[in-house]
Amino acid sequence: MQATPQRRRLVRRLTAGAAVLAAATAVTAASLPSGAGPDTGRAGTAQGRTVDVQLLSFNDFHGNLEPPQGSSGTVDEIQPDGSKKTVAAGGVEYLAQSLRTARKGHPYSVTAAAGDMVGASPLLSGLFHDEPTIEAMNKLDLDVTSVGNHEFDEGRAELTRLQKGGCHPKDGCFEKGRTFQGADFPYLTANVTDDKTGKPLLKPYTVWKHHGVKIGFIGVTLKGTPDIVNADGVKGLTFHDEVATINKYAKVLDRQGVKSVVALIHEGGMPASTSYNYDCDSPGPGDGISGPITQIAKKVTPKVDALVTGHTHQSYVCTIPDPSGKPRTVTSAASFGKLYTETTLTYDRATGDIVRTHVTARGGAGRAVNHVVDRTQPKAADMTSLISRWNKLAAPVADRPVGHISTDIPGRGAQTPESPLGDVVADAQREATAAPDKGGAQLALMNPGGIRSDLAYAASGKEGDGVVTYGEAFTVQPFTNMMRTADLTGAQLLTALQQQVSGANEASPKILQVSDGFTYTLDMTKSGADRIVKDSVKLDGAALDPAKTYRVAMNEFLAGGGDGFPAFKDGMNPHVAGSDLDAFTAYLTAHSSADKPLTPPKADRITLVK
The missing domain is CATH 3.60.21.10 (Metallo-dependent phosphatases)
Known part of the structure; x- marks a missing residue:
């Protein structure tokens, strides 16, 4: 019979507190409050x-x-x-x-x-x-x-x-x-x-x-x-x-x-x-x-x-x-x-x-x-053992090199709505879906919440030479969402941009990360949908045409309207490609080497007015 969680917890605390219990037995009954007994894992009573x-x-x-x-x-x-x-x-x-x-x-x-x-x-x-x-x-x-x-x-x-x-x-x-x-x-x-x-x-x-x-x-x-x-x-x-x-x-x-x-x-x-x-x-x-x-x-x-x-x-x-x-x-x-x-x-x-x-x-x-929770204090030995045990199992996958970077590339920790790592991820997604048989994407959009970390030059003190391992890439893109490319009109695409800063996202904007060649101005001195300056939206230098159809790549979460973007659910002629993680690791491998590491993009695709 499998032990219940409560029983497992009791057994663990009894084991961990054996020394405390042994000492507690020497305490006289008169020294304890009426009806009280020694605790099994933490200090006694008051x-x-x-x-x-x-x-x-x-x-x-x-x-x-x-x-x-x-x-x-x-x-x-x-x-x-x-x-x-x-x-x-x-x-x-x-x-x-x-x-x-x-x-x-x-x-x-x-x-x-x-x-x-x-x-x-x-x-x-x-x-x-x-x-x-x-x-x-x-x-x-x-x-x-x-x-x-x-x-x-x-x-x-x-x-x-x-x-x-x-x-x-x-x-x-x-x-x-x-x-x-x-x-x-x-x-x-x-x-x-x-x-x-x-x-x-x-x-x-x-x-x-x-x-x-x-x-x-x-x-x-x-x-x-x-x-x-x-x-x-x-x-x-x-x-x-x-x-x-x-x-x-x-x-x-x-x-x-x-x-x-x-x-x-x-x-x-x-x-x-x-x-x-x-x-x-x-x-x-x-x-x-x-x-x-x-x-x-x-x-x-x-x-x-x-x-x-x-x-x-x-x-x-x-x-x-x-x-x-x-x-x-x-x-x-x-x-x-x-x-x-x-x-x-x-x-x-x-x-x-x-x-x-x-x-x-x-x-x-x-x-x-x-x-x-500072890192100057001693480490809990049982947690060190736990990490070591699981790291040994993960090592064949986690330690595989997938790219090189010249310095930290800020993502989750960026101080601006557009992050350098967000640009890298969006570029990777567009590249993975650009070929006609992969979706024919002209641009890619990435939800900021899906970028879970920075890409650090020296991750967790393990290495300092800019090598990006599969484990580090996974930390950035852990959801393994499948990529989708769909048709959106210029008008629908503009609506999606406006949904970044209006409706469900007006109080806490969710600024999409954009692939190279897609630019616009975000004016935070205004309110709601007006924060997107319509005439500023361009693809490869050409103004967005409300009547024209564009092939837009995004992950399946966004394609389903996630994060307050219902406009993406109206996309037509969808094409499903590989995962966002595969796109990210493939891009790192293709665009970096030990001799030519990837440098952080300028993050200048969204002009911010505040």
């Missing part, structure tokens, strides 16, 4: 009417077991004199060590996450359908996570397998004699229901209990998930409103006597500063953040005591009043394991609720702070 519960949280890990490459592996830190310092951060060896160090001296500690633990992962995890990441999350004692949109990248069946275990249905077991055990922690899908049953796909909530303390966790992802994942991944599922769902299950928990509740929400906001340690509550509570999470936070029932959020890959610790006017923390810890949030929840044993009369983001009950 007396008194209130007890401080340490909530450690993070989000958007995306399978980054090794330190993220390039700017994806750094955070900005405001110094006492007001200047900014860039700090290298991230990597599960350091995240595990940080969390374990943080737990010391905290009798009541729970670790939670806000989704996207997997998906869009580097090759070390993605090659094995993210089993290595789930194994790592088990080892660092993650207690619970909400589901994120990227958990649906491979569909509902694969998400269920990650939760329950079992070998991959097509690729089988990756190690001889080992069967994937699944997650020890629950994935919560409160607002994701099965169309046939009407019930949540997985558990909607869970209750963490420790020596009489009970805290409920409700997990949701953004309602708009179907708009940003491939349709096949969410077929047969409905995504419900975040606020309505959280409020519904907060009532359920309340009826069960659970008065302390934390919402894990895979939706986020945009902070006023890129520095992780800026004051979000200056000049007033919540003034330093905007975006979807602000309205969600204002509407979620006061029964919820804290909101742990994600999705936007930003860092913030904010205080936004609940509907009753009571202050409540809203936090996010950037992405890729570069930060973790520590929130103190003061639990009242008499009422079973969290005391947050004086909650602030900087002090008092309910205080929260983001901490850097």
Whole structure:
């Protein structure tokens, strides 16, 4: 019989805490609170009417077991004199060590996450359908996570397998004699229901209990998930409103006597500063953040005591009043394991609720702070062993050279809407689909969210000679979307450009990366669709003709209208080619060598007015 996740977790903690337990047996019964016993994995208990519960949280890990490459592996830190310092951060060896160090001296500690633990992962995890990441999350004692949109990248069946275990249905077991055990922690899908049953796909909530303390966790992802994942991944599922769902299950928990509740929400906001340690509550509570999470936070029932959020890959610790006017923390810890949030929840044993009369983001009950997962601390040995084991399996694929670069080529970390790496990817896609038998593309467009990293000259400190390996290329383009070429009129193409900065994308523009020869002006001093200067749109120097038909290449995600681009669904005469990753690696091989490495493009195809 296969052990349950709860039993596996208990066995692991009993084993890891054997020395602690041995020491605890020497403590007399009189020294312990009535009814208390020694903890099996973390420190013991506390007396008194209130007890401080340490909530450690993070989000958007995306399978980054090794330190993220390039700017994806750094955070900005405001110094006492007001200047900014860039700090290298991230990597599960350091995240595990940080969390374990943080737990010391905290009798009541729970670790939670806000989704996207997997998906869009580097090759070390993605090659094995993210089993290595789930194994790592088990080892660092993650207690619970909400589901994120990227958990649906491979569909509902694969998400269920990650939760329950079992070998991959097509690729089988990756190690001889080992069967994937699944997650020890629950994935919560409160607002994701099965169309046939009407019930949540997985558990909607869970209750963490420790020596009489009970805290409920409700997990949701953004309602708009179907708009940003491939349709096949969410077929047969409905995504419900975040606020309505959280409020519904907060009532359920309340009826069960659970008065302390934390919402894990895979939706986020945009902070006023890129520095992780800026004051979000200056000049007033919540003034330093905007975006979807602000309205969600204002509407979620006061029964919820804290909101742990994600999705936007930003860092913030904010205080936004609940509907009753009571202050409540809203936090996010950037992405890729570069930060973790520590929130103190003061639990009242008499009422079973969290005391947050004086909650602030900087002090008092309910205080929260983001901490850097810096790389100067010791590595967690068990995570080093895990990475080594999976790297050995991945090496034949991951270490194959596919190209050379002269210096870093910014992608995810670019400071402008058009990135040099975005230009490279778009050029690669056009080249792969230009031949008549490959689609006959005249131009290519790439969604910025599909470029997951920079292309670093010295990736993760492994090499410094500009060699690009297949594993590094995979980190940039991990989705392996198939390429499609379709007919679009000039009018339809203009509409697609306008959808970058209007409709669903007006608040947070999604600027498509464009292939060489396609140019236009983006005027951010205007609003909505007017930000695209119509007369500036040109292909190979010729003005875009609204009545003319153009062959446009894009990945299948965009072709299906993903990321708020419904205009692409109207494309005619589609042609399916190879994957975007194959196009990218082929381009790197064809256009670079050790003697003539690829240099970053100028990124001057989109003229920005701001």
